[in-house]
Each structure stands twice: as structure tokens, then as C-alpha cells.
Amino acid sequence: MEKEAEIQSLTDTLAKFTAYIGKRLPTDVKNKQAELRAKETNPMAIEIFDVMAENQDAADKLDRPSCQDTGVIQYFIQAGSSFPLLGELESILEGATRGATEIGPLRHNAVEAFVEKNTGTNTGSKIPWLDWEILPGKDYVILDVYMAGGGCTLPGASTVLMPGQGYEGVAEFVLDVMTSRGLNACPPLLVGVGVSTSAETAARLSKKAILKPVTARNTNEQAALLEELLAEGINDLGIGPQGLTGDNTVMGVNIEWSARHPSTIGVAVSTGCWAHRRGQIKINADLSYEIISHQDVKL
Ligand code: SF4
Known part of the structure; x- marks a missing residue:
């Protein structure tokens, strides 16, 4: 693949993954909520847990975000120093955020400080927020996506x-x-x-x-x-x-x-929160990927 095509391909994958995590909770969070529901004794709390589970099912069936507040997008990046698109990753993640905002759709949550104007794209100054760690000598990237709700x-x-x-x-x-x-x-x-x-x-x-x-x-x-x-x-x-x-x-x-x-x-x-929207994905040097946080995902 030419480099431009590789950049576009990875941007599309990460846009779809970012939109996906807004709709489906990670497997560990879903399982934990079911466990808490099973051992809860308070009738009101049982009712709330049931409504949360129904909400998740509805989000899944309707292919919509599981909470209206899809947050500010934050990426926590463990980047292999030999990953082929390391230098392009920042702009790829900005493109992925714009793409996810359309695909999701995600609520527009990036307001420029002091100007107090919503950018309408979920991107802006230092948004998406990027947190970097370098993995010396590795050629892959492990990416955690987090939706920071209000x-x-x-x-x-x-x-x-x-x-x-x-x-x-x-x-x-x-x-x-x-x-x-x-x-x-x-x-x-x-x-x-x-x-x-x-x-x-x-x-x-x-x-x-x-x-x-x-x-x-x-x-x-x-x-x-x-x-x-x-x-x-x-x-x-x-x-x-x-x-x-x-x-x-x-x-x-x-x-x-x-x-x-x-x-x-x-x-x-x-x-x-209960709608703990985070996802982890590993991107290999050939741009194949493995989703770690969710099971049975088709992007
Ligand atoms: S705290 Fe979480 S579940 Fe509650 S409104 Fe915010 S994002 Fe949604």
C-alpha cells in the first residue's frame, strides 16, 4: 500500500473503533455490572441495574451511543518506536476523531477555552487529547480510547x-x-x-x-x-x-x-461512570489489528 492509502486506512479503522466504543461497553464492564446486579439486595438499585442493561441492549440494536454525552475524546498511546506511521499518528487520530463524530454520531463536545465556541468536530486545541508512551524497539501501537464525559x-x-x-x-x-x-x-x-x-x-x-x-x-x-x-x-x-x-x-x-x-x-x-466508554486496540506494523477490550467486534 502507498503511504497515503495506509494513512487513510488506519484513520478509517480508528474512526470506526472510536465510534464503536461509544455504543458498546467493554466486556469487563458489562460483566461486572451483571455481577453487581446479581448480588444487589436493594429493590431500587436492582431496577436501576436492569434499566442500564436495557439501555445497553437498545444502544446495540439501534446502533446508537449508550449515553448522550459521548465526551471529549482522549487517546492513550503506547507507541512502538519502529511503528511505520509513528510520525503520522497525531494527524491520524485527529482524523479518526472527526470521522467518529460523523459515524457515531458523537455529540459535539469540544469548546475552545476562552473563545467559548464549539468547534463542531470534537477536535480543537489539544483535542483529541493525546498521552504518549514510547515502547523502544517495538513496531506496533497499543491504543486506549477514552470518552471523557462531563x-x-x-x-x-x-x-x-x-x-x-x-x-x-x-x-x-x-x-x-x-x-x-x-x-x-x-x-x-x-x-x-x-x-x-x-x-x-x-x-x-x-x-x-x-x-x-x-x-x-x-x-x-x-x-x-x-x-x-x-x-x-x-x-x-x-x-x-x-x-x-x-x-x-x-x-x-x-x-x-x-x-x-x-x-x-x-x-x-x-x-x-457506569457507561465507562473505553476501548483498547493493538495495531500491528502491517496495519492489521486486534481489539482487546471488546469481544466479537466487526468494525
Ligand atoms: S456520567 Fe457517564 S453515564 Fe452519566 S451522563 Fe455522563 S457520560 Fe453519561
Whole structure:
């Protein structure tokens, strides 16, 4: 294939994939919601879980987005340094966002800051948002697409704790965010927590945490224990699906962490809502692809 044809082909594939994830939830999220429904005892919460499942079926049958807010498009890119279209990837992803906006269709959610004008294409200054990691020597790309809806983005918060506040301070911060704004994010939530040195490194890690599967268990035993305790604590608040009370407020809590400065504990929270629209795709050097997040997909 000529290079121009390759660029067009990859743009089309990624436009279709981006539109697709707005309509069908990832397999792990769907399975988790069915599991929560099965163990829920609160009648109102059971009703809400059933309505959510009906909504997903309707989105599938009607080929429409599963929530009206299709978010701001964000791509988290693990790019092989030898991927043949590495230099073109940024413009390919911008084209994919424009294409997905038409195919979806996706709601127009990119408003230029200060100008306060909707671009009408879901693209704009630094939108789609791109987060890059380089995979040295690899010739493929692993791409996470995320639709950052308004409600699920709203609880996002980050701070830097005094070192003496310790991990109790981390738990207190997460629970403060959940009790004050968790409701806005359409529970049940996937809660991402970043623990690092500073506000911005913790914030980035908290977002990466909600790209992990809802069933992920931390490789660090202490972090895994904190994930369990936070999930238990948030569920004990009784917020429930859509905030209408219930036994289950979270689909899971995932922590991403880095080594940190000894004098600070940066902590951040990001939340994914029940309509947690994210998808992961691997693009090989020959532009063949494998969809990792969803089963039985035909683009
Ligand atoms: S929080 Fe999620 S489900 Fe609720 S309106 Fe926003 S995108 Fe839709």
C-alpha cells in the first residue's frame, strides 16, 4: 500500500473503533455490572441495574451511543518506536476523531477555552487529547480510547499531602471526593487513584488507573489491600447505582503509583461512570489489528 492509502486506512479503522466504543461497553464492564446486579439486595438499585442493561441492549440494536454525552475524546498511546506511521499518528487520530463524530454520531463536545465556541468536530486545541508512551524497539501501537464525559470527569481532583498524613490521608482524600462529588458521575463507578509525588503526576496516574480492567488487582500487596478497603468504604456509603441508594457504588477501585519524594504524597482521583466508554486496540506494523477490550467486534 502507498503511504497515503495506509494513512487513510488506519484513520478509517480508528474512526470506526472510536465510534464503536461509544455504543458498546467493554466486556469487563458489562460483566461486572451483571455481577453487581446479581448480588444487589436493594429493590431500587436492582431496577436501576436492569434499566442500564436495557439501555445497553437498545444502544446495540439501534446502533446508537449508550449515553448522550459521548465526551471529549482522549487517546492513550503506547507507541512502538519502529511503528511505520509513528510520525503520522497525531494527524491520524485527529482524523479518526472527526470521522467518529460523523459515524457515531458523537455529540459535539469540544469548546475552545476562552473563545467559548464549539468547534463542531470534537477536535480543537489539544483535542483529541493525546498521552504518549514510547515502547523502544517495538513496531506496533497499543491504543486506549477514552470518552471523557462531563459527569464522570466532574469528581476529578488532585492534591499533595504532607508526608505525615500517610496512607490514611490518601483514604480520607478519596472518600472526601466520593462523598462530595461521586454522585455526579453516574455510579456504579470505576474509581482510579494515583499516588505519586506531585499533583499532576498523581492525576495522570489516576486516569491511567481507570483504563485498567475493572477486575485488575494491584501487583503491590499494600496497594491491593488499599484498593479493597477503599471499595468497601465507598460501598458502605450506600450511594448505589445512579445515587439512588444500594449496596454497590463501585465497580472497582484501581490504584496506579510511582516512587515519590519522601516529603510529599501526591494523590488524585479520576472516575469512570457506569457507561465507562473505553476501548483498547493493538495495531500491528502491517496495519492489521486486534481489539482487546471488546469481544466479537466487526468494525
Ligand atoms: S456520567 Fe457517564 S453515564 Fe452519566 S451522563 Fe455522563 S457520560 Fe453519561
